[in-house]
Amino acid sequence: MRFTPTVMEVGGMIKPDSKAMSCKGLYGYVLTHRDDQEAFYTFVDELHAEANWVEMPPSQSVENYPKFIEHLRKSSEPHDKAN
Numbered sequence: 001m002r003f004t005p006t007v008m009e010v011g012g013m014i015k016p017d018s019k020a021m022s023c024k025g026l027y028g029y030v031l032t033h034r035d036d037q038e039a040f041y042t043f044v045d046e047l048h049a050e051a052n053w054v055e056m057p058p059s060q061s062v063e064n065y066p067k068f069i070e071h072l073r074k075s076s077e078p079h080d081k082a083n
Contacts, residue, residue: 018042023050 018026018039023046030036030043047053054075056068 023047 015036016029016039018029018036019042021029021042023043026039026043026046030040033039
């Protein structure tokens, strides 16, 4: 499926309306149009609005690094919604 963004005219140029895009579509757009600062800031605002990340305190030592990696690995695995 190909993403077709809503477009708007800005200064005689036609560009996608980043405020009307889904977060996933905006992510793809920002990756391919790295010079579009408005789209980037809209994407960052969307990420803050979703707030679905986990904040971790900085590691006090490298001793718990393997545990940290295991935690990341487990938290990134798909969850079975049947359970």
